[in-house]
Amino acid sequence: MTNVIQPTQREVFFDRDEIIVSKTDVKGRITYANRVFCTVAGYSEKELIGAPHSIVRHPDMPRAVFKFMWERILEGHEIFAYVKNMAKTGDHYWVFAHVTPSYDGAGNLFGFHSNRRAPDPSIVRDAIVPLYETLLKTETATANAKDGLAASYKQFTDVVQSKARSYDELVFSLV
Amino acid sequence: MTNSSSLSQAEWLVRLTAIVALAGAIISLFNDRILDAAALGAASLCAGVAMARLRHARATLKAVSAVLASAAKGDLEPRLVLTRDRGEMLALADDLNRALDLVDAFVREATATLACVRDGEFHRRIVERGLAGTFARGAQTMNEAVVTIHARLSGFSQVIGEFDRTVGAVSGVLASEVQVLDGAAKTMNVAATETQERSGAITQQAAETSASVSTVSSASEQLTASASEIAAQTRRALDVSRSAQQQSSVAGDAMTELTAAIHEIAEVVELIANISTQTRTLALNANIEAVRAGDHGRGFGVVATEVKNLAAQTADATEQIKARIADIQAKSDRGLHSIFAIGQTTSEVVEIASAISAATEQQSLATQEIARTMQTVTDATAAVTNNATVVNTVANDSGRAAHDVAKISGALANEVGRLDQSVADFLKLAREVASGRRSQAA
Ligand SMILES: Cc1cc2nc3c(=O)[nH]c(=O)nc-3n(C[C@H](O)[C@H](O)[C@H](O)COP(=O)(O)O)c2cc1C
Numbered sequence: 001m002t003n004v005i006q007p008t009q010r011e012v013f014f015d016r017d018e019i020i021v022s023k024t025d026v027k028g029r030i031t032y033a034n035r036v037f038c039t040v041a042g043y044s045e046k047e048l049i050g051a052p053h054s055i056v057r058h059p060d061m062p063r064a065v066f067k068f069m070w071e072r073i074l075e076g077h078e079i080f081a082y083v084k085n086m087a088k089t090g091d092h093y094w095v096f097a098h099v100t101p102s103y104d105g106a107g108n109l110f111g112f113h114s115n116r117r118a119p120d121p122s123i124v125r126d127a128i129v130p131l132y133e134t135l136l137k138t139e140t141a142t143a144n145a146k147d148g149l150a151a152s153y154k155q156f157t158d159v160v161q162s163k164a165r166s167y168d169e170l171v172f173s174l175v
Numbered sequence: 176m177t178n179s180s181s182l183s184q185a186e187w188l189v190r191l192t193a194i195v196a197l198a199g200a201i202i203s204l205f206n207d208r209i210l211d212a213a214a215l216g217a218a219s220l221c222a223g224v225a226m227a228r229l230r231h232a233r234a235t236l237k238a239v240s241a242v243l244a245s246a247a248k249g250d251l252e253p254r255l256v257l258t259r260d261r262g263e264m265l266a267l268a269d270d271l272n273r274a275l276d277l278v279d280a281f282v283r284e285a286t287a288t289l290a291c292v293r294d295g296e297f298h299r300r301i302v303e304r305g306l307a308g309t310f311a312r313g314a315q316t317m318n319e320a321v322v323t324i325h326a327r328l329s330g331f332s333q334v335i336g337e338f339d340r341t342v343g344a345v346s347g348v349l350a351s352e353v354q355v356l357d358g359a360a361k362t363m364n365v366a367a368t369e370t371q372e373r374s375g376a377i378t379q380q381a382a383e384t385s386a387s388v389s390t391v392s393s394a395s396e397q398l399t400a401s402a403s404e405i406a407a408q409t410r411r412a413l414d415v416s417r418s419a420q421q422q423s424s425v426a427g428d429a430m431t432e433l434t435a436a437i438h439e440i441a442e443v444v445e446l447i448a449n450i451s452t453q454t455r456t457l458a459l460n461a462n463i464e465a466v467r468a469g470d471h472g473r474g475f476g477v478v479a480t481e482v483k484n485l486a487a488q489t490a491d492a493t494e495q496i497k498a499r500i501a502d503i504q505a506k507s508d509r510g511l512h513s514i515f516a517i518g519q520t521t522s523e524v525v526e527i528a529s530a531i532s533a534a535t536e537q538q539s540l541a542t543q544e545i546a547r548t549m550q551t552v553t554d555a556t557a558a559v560t561n562n563a564t565v566v567n568t569v570a571n572d573s574g575r576a577a578h579d580v581a582k583i584s585g586a587l588a589n590e591v592g593r594l595d596q597s598v599a600d601f602l603k604l605a606r607e608v609a610s611g612r613r614s615q616a617a
Contacts, residue, residue: 021279115283115284
């Protein structure tokens with residue numbers, strides 16, 4: 001379904017006061033999408049509920065970022081990440097996503113929650129786009145997808161380590 | 176009726192309307208009032224549809240109510256999804272979702288941020304973007320609080336660092352000083368012990384020396400005594416032999432005189448012997464005359480015979496005297512000889528005694544010298560013993576002092592150790608507090 005949509009490389013924006021909210025089950029299937037999400041992504045609520053979150057995945061996003069994200073949230077950590085998402089139209093919108101695990105009253109993980117804010121365009125332009133381009137290049141340059149992911153993942157963690165004590169500190173130093 | 180909601184009342188009224196309209200429609204139909212019946216039928220149908228719509232609205236409201244009830248219980252997860260309504264109802268659902276999203280976002284952000292603070296991480300801030308109104312203000316206040324806490328803890332850490340540098344350095348210096356002190360005390364103690372041992376050995380040696388000196392001293396005293404004894408005896412021997420010499424010379428003189436006297440006696444005896452011989456001759460002659468003179472001569476002859484006998488007796492006596500004199504002469508000669516020999520021996524004795532006297536004099540002098548030397552040695556030994564005793568006392572004192580110092584330095588080391596420990600403990604605690612790792616445990 002996602003492969004039908006061609007990226008237009010046209011960027012759309014959403015209001016700084018708004019938050020794109022979604023909730024998923026443990027597999028990443030959408031269980032809730034707020035009105036802003038629907039509006040910005042151009043999908044109806046009906047289209048989104050039950051769909052995998054990769055419905056808004058943009059091909060420019062390196063896989064290493066999602067691998068890192070999933071590792072973190074499955075360990076019970078929160079994570080902040082800059083993500084380039086693709087609307088139904090093929091247009092894209094950058095988000096500063098905050099993904100957190102959700103627990104029931106008994107403390108069992110039953111899903112994830114995500115809040116996305118409009119990011120600072122200068123951070124995206126100066127820090128994120130060059131990094132993601134490098135990672136993506138590494139991933140596509142390698143014939144074997146698995147090896148490519150491993151290489152770009154290492155590249156990603158190396159960059160993080162070279163710049164800050166932790167990924168979280170790096171993210172908040174950018175904010 | 177009074178307990179039911181406006182929605183329920185509306186439902187009842189709509190249902191009533193439907194029923195009434197339906198009844199009206201049926202009655203109109205029986206009365207052949209077709210138009211009325213159609214109108215009432217349509218009204219009833221509308222009322223029926225309205226009932227369905229109302230039921231729809233009721234379902235939506237129920238869903239809203241359920242979500243709010245969960246939220247009221249603190250469960251912010253449920254949302255209104257796929258609301259099959261539009262307009263205000265959809266807006267109601269959306270607004271509810273938005274409100275919940277806002278609360279949810281705030282709670283997740285605040286919780287995560289404060290969890291970081293709890294764990295000593297201060298990079299995390301509540302992302303204020305997208306939060307509105309009270310939430311935005313609350314987030315701002317909390318972020319300010321995080322910044323303030325961080326600044327205070329940083330300041331505190333700095334103070335701790337300062338404290339560590341100063342107090343830690345002081346206690347480090349103290350520790351090394353104490354070590355030096357301890358080392359000095361140990362060295363001092365060793366030196367004192369050695370000094371004590373040596374002074375003890377000196378005292379012992381001095382005592383031994385003193386003992387041998389007093390042995391020599393008493394020996395030399397005995398020597399002096401016997402020397403003076405010998406001197407006295409020699410003197411006496413000298414006196415005696417001198418008087419013997421004198422007497423022997425007196426005896427010699429007497430002997431010489433005696434010999435001379437004997438000689439004279441011998442001469443007299445010789446004279447007597449001659450006279451008696453002559454007398455005998457005369458008597459013989461007289462006898463012969465007497466015989467010639469016969470009776471007249473008889474008396475004379477008797478006298479002459481008597482004289483002859485007397486002369487014979489005198490000759491006998493002189494012979495005996497001569498023999499005796501010869502004997503005496505021989506004996507006096509021998510006496511003279513022996514007196515001479517005695518004189519000679521006595522002279523030799525005197526000579527020897529003099530030599531002995533001189534020797535004893537010298538010996539006495541030497542012995543006195545020895546005694547004097549021994550006194551000096553005794554004095555020196557006493558001085559050594561005295562000094563050694565003083566040294567021993569001093570060594571004892573310094574040993575005790577070293578011991579005290581060692582004890583004090585030990586106690587000091589202990590104290591420094593405890594100081595170190597408490598400083599370390601304090602710093603550890605303070606650092607834990609500063610890093611926020613302590614807050615829950617405490
Ligand atoms: C709560 C939550 C939110 C997510 N949001 C996004 C998103 O905004 N964009 C995105 O591309 N992937 C998002 N993902 C990740 C997707 O689930 C998926 O891992 C990612 O799109 C990569 O897709 P792929 O594995 O098909 O390459 C989210 C996952 C979770 C659990």
